[in-house]
Amino acid sequence: MDIKIGKTxxxxxxxxxxxVTADAIVNAANxxxxxxxxxxxxxxxxxxxxxxxxxLRLGPIPIGEAVATSAGKLNAKYVIHAAGMGTDLKTDExxxxxxxxxxxxxxxxxxxxxxxxxxxxTGVGGFPTDKAAEIMLSATIEHIKGVxxxxxxxxxxxGNSAYEAFEKVLAGIKD
Ligand code: AR6
Numbered sequence: 376m377d378i379k380i381g382k383t384x385x386x387x388x389x390x391x392x393x394x395v396t397a398d399a400i401v402n403a404a405n406x407x408x409x410x411x412x413x414x415x416x417x418x419x420x421x422x423x424x425x426x427x428x429x430x431l432r433l434g435p436i437p438i439g440e441a442v443a444t445s446a447g448k449l450n451a452k453y454v455i456h457a458a459g460m461g462t463d464l465k466t467d468e469x470x471x472x473x474x475x476x477x478x479x480x481x482x483x484x485x486x487x488x489x490x491x492x493x494x495x496x497t498g499v500g501g502f503p504t505d506k507a508a509e510i511m512l513s514a515t516i517e518h519i520k521g522v523x524x525x526x527x528x529x530x531x532x533x534g535n536s537a538y539e540a541f542e543k544v545l546a547g548i549k550d
Contacts, residue, residue, distance in 0.1 A: 376542050376546070378545060383523060383528060384526065385515060385516070385519075385527075385528050385530070385545065386528070386529045387532065387545060389537075390531055390533075391417065391531070392491055392531040392533075393418055394450075395450070395491045397451055397491040398453065399446075399451055399454065399482055399487055399489070399490045400449060400451045400454055400490075400491045401456075401478050401493060401495070402414055402455070403493050404456040404457055404458050405461060406437065407431075407434045408427075408431055408433060408456055409430075409431060410426070410427045412498070413493075414498070421447075421449060422446055422448050422449040422454065426444055429445060438458050438461050439459075439469065439473030439474050440458055440473070440477050441455050441474060442455070442481070443481050452485075452487065455481050457475065457495055458470075466495075466500040466501075468506070471507055471510045472510050474495055475495065475510070476514050476518055478492070479515065479525070480518075482523075482524070483525065487524060488526045488527065489525065489526060489528075492511065492529070493531055494511070494532060494541070495507060504536070504540040505540045508540050508543070508544040509544050511530070512541070512544050
């Protein structure tokens with residue numbers, strides 16, 4: 376499913392974010408930027424440990440901030456590490472919103488056209504996916520209503536129930 380806001384498309388897809396071709400892939404990170412399980416583990420396995428080594432040199436960052444590294448062997452130019460939590464691995468609405476907005480800002484600074492997000496905070500962080508969908512989609516819309524280099528913002532959802540949660544929110548926005 377997708378919707379267009381100005382010149383930017385928001386798309387939803389189900390799958391593994393490390394398989395997606397986009398200028399940047401967002402990592403669901405903690406603020407020290409060590410890469411544990413979930414999305415971070417998959418990025419490290421497929422893209423190579425160099426991504427974590429680069430990230431660790433940039434951390435710690437404030438919770439809710441985001442920083443870019445190279446993407447190793449992935450089909451992307453950059454990995455944007457979005458710190459949705461500290462090392463207590465606890466998240467909330469504000470942290471997810473800021474991590475999303477700051478990832479989009481980094482993408483604009485890099486002047487890239489496409490970015491792929493996972494559902495931040497909903498794995499290790501234990502945050503409800505339907506709430507994360509509302510927060511991330513409304514932050515994205517707020518951002519792309521302004522000036523942006525982005526033509527496509529893709530949400531890559533792991534499993535059908537996560538996809539459906541995002542689809543429900545996006546359909547509500549479309550109406
Ligand atoms: N592609 C897309 N989505 C995925 C994938 C994948 N390959 N793997 C998992 N998900 P998580 P968080 C989904 O735990 O909650 C690590 O230790 C998953 O089902 O990756 O923000 C980091 O280093 C869930 O819905 O991120 C941090 O310390 C969503 O992605 C911490 O976990 C996010 O799950 C970040 O925790």
